[in-house]
Amino acid sequence: MAVMATNARREARLLKGLDDYFTSLGQGINAYVERQSRVQEIDRLNAMSDEELLKLGIRRERIAQHVFRDRFVF
Numbered sequence: 001m002a003v004m005a006t007n008a009r010r011e012a013r014l015l016k017g018l019d020d021y022f023t024s025l026g027q028g029i030n031a032y033v034e035r036q037s038r039v040q041e042i043d044r045l046n047a048m049s050d051e052e053l054l055k056l057g058i059r060r061e062r063i064a065q066h067v068f069r070d071r072f073v074f
Contacts (some may be wrong), residue, residue, distance in 0.1 A: 041067050 045053065045063045053059065058066050065072070 038067050 042063055045058065045067070046060075050060060053063075
């Protein structure tokens with residue numbers, strides 16, 4: 001019985017370690033994907049003329065604030 005209990009605890013620790021690893025890996029991938037999409041949005045807006053930006057209600061100097069408006073209060 002003692003051997004089974006020891007193996008069960010070892011297996012639980014191993015599974016917890018694997019779960020923690022894949023959780024942190026997933027969080028890192030999610031952050032990367034979100035950052036890339038925001039960078040692409042900034043590039044897209046920067047490529048527009050001032051007139052096009054004005055039609056969208058965005059000033060060129062406030063593009064970053066516009067793209068990150070859901071993350072920061074400006």
